[in-house]
Amino acid sequence: MSTLLARNLIVDGRLEGVSLALAPGTVTAIVGPNGAGKSTLLAALAGLVPGAVSLGSDALRALPPRRRAQRIGYLPQSGEVAWNLSVRTLAALGRLPHDAGAADDARAIDAALRQLDLAALAERPVAQLSGGERARALLARVLAGEPDWVLADEPLAALDLSHQQVLLAQLRALAGAGRGVVLVLHDLALAMNHADRVAVLDRGRLVAEGAPAAVLTPALIAQVWGVAARWLGEPGARALALG
Amino acid sequence: MTRPATLLAGLLLLALPLSLLAGQVWIDPFGPPVRNAVPILMELRAPRAVLALLVGGGLGAAGAAMQGYLRNPLADPGLFGVAPMAALGAVLSFYTGYAVQPFALPVFALAGGALAMGLLALIAGRGAGIALFTLAGMMIASLAGALTSLAISLSPNPFALSEIVTWLMGALADRGWRDVALAAPPTLLGLALLARTGRSLDALTLGEAAARSLGVDPVRLQWLLAAGVGCLVGAGVAVAGIIGFVGLIVPHMVRPFTDGRPSALLLPSALAGALLLLLADCLCRLVPLPGGELRLGIALSLAGAPFFLHLLLRLRREVA
Numbered sequence: 071m072s073t074l075l076a077r078n079l080i081v082d083g084r085l086e087g088v089s090l091a092l093a094p095g096t097v098t099a100i101v102g103p104n105g106a107g108k109s110t111l112l113a114a115l116a117g118l119v120p121g122a123v124s125l126g127s128d129a130l131r132a133l134p135p136r137r138r139a140q141r142i143g144y145l146p147q148s149g150e151v152a153w154n155l156s157v158r159t160l161a162a163l164g165r166l167p168h169d170a171g172a173a174d175d176a177r178a179i180d181a182a183l184r185q186l187d188l189a190a191l192a193e194r195p196v197a198q199l200s201g202g203e204r205a206r207a208l209l210a211r212v213l214a215g216e217p218d219w220v221l222a223d224e225p226l227a228a229l230d231l232s233h234q235q236v237l238l239a240q241l242r243a244l245a246g247a248g249r250g251v252v253l254v255l256h257d258l259a260l261a262m263n264h265a266d267r268v269a270v271l272d273r274g275r276l277v278a279e280g281a282p283a284a285v286l287t288p289a290l291i292a293q294v295w296g297v298a299a300r301w302l303g304e305p306g307a308r309a310l311a312l313g
Numbered sequence: 314m315t316r317p318a319t320l321l322a323g324l325l326l327l328a329l330p331l332s333l334l335a336g337q338v339w340i341d342p343f344g345p346p347v348r349n350a351v352p353i354l355m356e357l358r359a360p361r362a363v364l365a366l367l368v369g370g371g372l373g374a375a376g377a378a379m380q381g382y383l384r385n386p387l388a389d390p391g392l393f394g395v396a397p398m399a400a401l402g403a404v405l406s407f408y409t410g411y412a413v414q415p416f417a418l419p420v421f422a423l424a425g426g427a428l429a430m431g432l433l434a435l436i437a438g439r440g441a442g443i444a445l446f447t448l449a450g451m452m453i454a455s456l457a458g459a460l461t462s463l464a465i466s467l468s469p470n471p472f473a474l475s476e477i478v479t480w481l482m483g484a485l486a487d488r489g490w491r492d493v494a495l496a497a498p499p500t501l502l503g504l505a506l507l508a509r510t511g512r513s514l515d516a517l518t519l520g521e522a523a524a525r526s527l528g529v530d531p532v533r534l535q536w537l538l539a540a541g542v543g544c545l546v547g548a549g550v551a552v553a554g555i556i557g558f559v560g561l562i563v564p565h566m567v568r569p570f571t572d573g574r575p576s577a578l579l580l581p582s583a584l585a586g587a588l589l590l591l592l593a594d595c596l597c598r599l600v601p602l603p604g605g606e607l608r609l610g611i612a613l614s615l616a617g618a619p620f621f622l623h624l625l626l627r628l629r630r631e632v633a
Contacts, residue, residue, distance in 0.1 A: 116526050139528035150520035152384035153573040166516050167528040195573075211519070215527075 071095070071218050071248050072126025074142075076114065079121040084110040086274040092267075094218065094250040097241060099261035099282070101254075102271035103295055108254045109147060109223050111271060115252060116144035116221050125219075139167035143217035147224050147254075149208055151196050157207045158183065158192040164214030182213035185240050187233075201228040209237065219250040226253075226260060238264050262286055262301070262308050270294060315577060317570040321584035325366075325591070332365075332591050333358045336598045360490045365590040367493070367500045368485070368553045371545030373586020374579055376560025377567075378507045381514035381575025382538055383447060386568075386628070390560040394453030395543045398429035399550035400481060401457040401464070407477045408464045418480075419495050419551035426547025429453050430539050437535035443521060446535060483554035483610025485594050492552040503544030504583065510537050511576030518575065556610050558617025559586050565624060 071094035079088040084107045092098050092115070100108045114121045117130035117138050124130060130138060143164070151160060161182050165175045183189050186206040196204060205228040212220055220241065226234050242264070245251045255261045261268050262282045270278040270285060272294045278285045283305065291299050291310075301308045333354055334340045340347050340354065347353075375390035382388070390396065402425025403418050411417040429450075436449045461481075468474040513534045516524040525531060549556060563586045564578055571577040590609075593616075597607040 113522065118522060118525050134528075135525070135530055136528035139526060142526070144523065144526035146520060146522045146526075148520050148522070150384075150518075150523070152518045152520075153575070155518065155573045159572045159574060160518075163515055163519060163527070166512055208519075 071250065072128075074115060074219060074250060074252075075124045076111075077122045077124075079111065079114050079123070081107075081110050081114065081119055081121060084274055085114065085121075088271070088274070088276045090115075090269060090276060090279065092250055092252060095245055095248050096266040097245045097251045097253065097264065098267045098269060099253050099255045099265035100269045100271060101256070101258060101261050101286075105273075106271040107274045108271055111269075112144075112221050112223050112252065112254050113146075115219075116142050118144070136167045139217075140215070141217055142219045142221060143212035143215045145209060145212045145220075145222040145225055149204065149228075151204075151208070154195045154197045156193050156195055157188055157199070157203075157210070160196055160207050161188075161210040161214045164211040167215060178216050179214045182210040185213060185243075186210045187236055202230055202233050205229055206233065206237065213240075213244075217249070219252065220244060221252045223254045224256065226255070226257070234260070258286055258291070259308060259310050262310075263306055315571070315581070317567060317581040318584060321567075321581055321588060325584060325588050328588060328591055329362060329366075332362050332595045335595050356489065360493050361485050361488055361594060362591060363493050364485050364488050364496060364552055365594045366587040367496050368549040368556065369559060369590025370583040370587035371500045371503055371549050372556065372559040373563040373589070374504055374507050374583035375542045375545045376562075376586070377564040377575065377578040377582035378510055378514065378538060378542060379560065380564050381578065382510075382517065382534070383443065384517060384520075386565065386624070387561070389557075390542050390546050391454065391557065392447060393429065393433060393450035393539065393542055393546075394455075394457060395426050395429045395433075395546040396550050396555060397454045397457035397461065399423065399426035399547045400555055401425050401461045402428075403480060403550065403554070404461050404464045404477050407473050407480065408468060410469075410473070412476065415491070416495070419492070422551035423499070423547050425457070426543055426550065429457070430543035430547070433539040433543070434536060437532055437539060442531075479608075480554050481610075482608040483556040483613075484597075484606075484608045485553055485590075486597075486606060486609075488552060496548045496552045499544040499548035503541045503548070506537050506541030506544065507579060510534060510541065511579060513537075514575035554610055556590070556613060558613050558621070559589060562617055562620050563589060565620075 074092040076088060076090045079085045088111060100111060102108050113119045115123055161179050183192055186209060188206055188210055191203060209225055226237060229237060241251045265282055268282045268285045269276060277294060278290055288300050291297060299310050299312050302311050303309050338347060338353060340350050372390060379388045379390050380386055399422040403422040406412040406418045406421035432453055433450060436446055465477055513529045516527040516529045564582045567578055567581045567585050593612055594609055597609050597612050600607045
C-alpha cells in the first residue's frame with residue numbers, strides 16, 4: 071500500500087495551498103466548518119479535481135482512470151442512486167473498474183454486504199431502504215471495489231448510533247488490514263474518539279494536523295469554529311460540551 | 314443474453330414472418346395462391362419489415378442510452394437535436410428540389426444529423442457537464458425546428474409544401490431495399506458505439522462525481538453517445554422521417570423486467586423497439602383510411618402521448 075500525498079493543493083477559491091501526507095493503515099478525519107473546503111480536498115485526494123496528488127510514486131492525474139479507480143474508492147456526499155437497483159446490484163457497481171471475473175466479483179460483493187450488515191437486504195430495492203440502510207449500501211459499493219484507499223464524505227451522517235458503531239468498526243478493520251481510510255466528518259467527537267489523525271481545514275487552509283487529542287484542543291475549536299467548548303469523559307469515549 | 318432479451322428475440326422471430334403476410338392483400342401460405350405474392354413479399358413488405366427492425370431497434374437503444382446518460386426516465390433521443398437537424402436536412406432537399414434525385418433526400422438528412430453530431434462533439438470536447446451538454450442539444454433542436462418551419466413557410470410551390478408535410482409525419486410506406494442499404498450501416502455502427510457505453514452509464518447511476526471516481530471518462534462517454542445516438546437517429550430520420558415516442562416508451566416497457574442498470578436495458582430496448590415498430594407498421598397497413606394508410610409517425614404519437622401522460626401521473630404518485 072502506498073502513501074497518498076497532496077502537495078500545495080490550490081483549487082480556485084476553495085483550497086489555498088493544502089499539503090497533506092496520508093499513511094496507509096490509519097483512519098484520518100478531515101474536519102472544519104461549513105465551506106472550509108473539506109469535500110473539495112477529499113475529491114482532490116480521489117483525483118477528481120486537478121491538483122498535485124500522488125499515490126506512492128504515481129501522480130494521480132497521470133494514472134489511467136480505471137487503474138486509479140481500482141486503488142481509490144470514493145463515496146461522495148450526494149448519495150444519489152438514479153435507478154431503483156437492488157442493494158446487491160448497487161454494491162456490484164463498485165466492481166466496474168475491475169476485470170476480475172464473475173467469481174471474484176461475487177466474492178467481493180458478498181463480503182462487502184456482510185461487512186455492512188446488509189446480507190439480509192441484498193435483494194431489496196434501494197427505494198425501500200431507510201436512510202441508514204441506504205448509506206450503508208452506498209458504502210458497500212465502495213468496499214466491493216476492494217480499494218487500497220477508502221475516501222468517504224460524511225458516511226456517518228444518516229446513521230443511527232448503533233450503525234455508526236458498526237460502520238466505524240468496519241472502517242477501523244480496513245485500516246487495521248493496512249488500507250487507508252479518509253473521512254470527512256462534522257462530528258468532532260467522532261473524530262476525537264475514532265480517528266488516528268485529524269486534519270483541520272479553515273477557509274481553504276490546513277490549520278492543524280496530527281493526533282486528535284493534540285489537535286482538537288478547546289483553543290483550536292474556539293479559533294476555527296468560534297465556539298467555546300471543552301472535552302468531557304475518558305480518552306476513546308470523549309464528548310464535547312459546549313459553553 | 315439475459316432473460317428479457319431472449320424473450321424479445323423469440324417474439325421478434327415469431328412476429329417477423331407474420332408481419333410479412335399482413336396488409337391490404339393478405340397472403341395465406343396455406344390458402345389459394347395469391348397473384349403477385351412473391352413481388353409483394355420481396356419488393357414491398359420485406360424491405361419495409363427490415364427497415365422497421367433497423368429504425369425501431371435504433372430508436373429503442375438510443376432512448377435507453379439517453380435515459381441512462383441523463384439519469385432521467387423522461388429523456389428521449391430527440392433531446393440531442395439530431396432528429397430535428399436530420400429532418401431539416403430532408404426538408405431542405407424538398408425545398409431545393411433535389412429530393413427528386415435518387416438518394417438526395419436521405420443523404421441530405423444524414424448530413425443534417427452529422428452536423429448536429431459535429432456541434433455536439435465540439436461541445437463535448439470542451440469538457441461540458443451533462444446539463445450543459447443537454448441544453449446545447451436542446452438549442453440545436455429548437456434552431457433546427459425554427460429553420461424547418463421557415464423552409465415550410467417559404468416553400469417554393471404547393472407540391473414541395475405537401476411533400477414536406479407528409480414526409481415529416483414519418484412512414485415506412487413505399488420504401489425499398491435501397492433504403493435498407495442506406496440505413497443499415499449507420500444503424501449497426503450506432504448500435505456498436507452504444508454497446509460500448511454500458512459500463513459508464515451504469516456508473517453514472519451514482520452521479521457524475523462517483524462515476525468519475527469509478528474510472529468513467531466523461532468526454533469519451535459524450536463522444537460515444539453523440540456519435541452513437543447520432544448514427545441511429547440520423548439513419549432513422551433519413552429513411553422514415555420523424556418517428557416519435559419509440560425512444561421514450563420502449564425503455565419504460567422493458568425496465569421492470571431488468572435489474573434496473575442502464576447497461577441491462579440497451580439490448581432489450583433495441584429488440585423491443587424493433588418489435589414495436591414492426592407491429593405498428595403492420596397495423597398502419599391494415600387500418601383502412603381514405604386516401605392511403607395511416608402514417609406511422611402519427612400512429613405512434615397517438616399511442617405515445619397517452620402513455621407519456623400515464624407515466625407522468627405515475628411518477629407524480631411515486632414522488633407524493
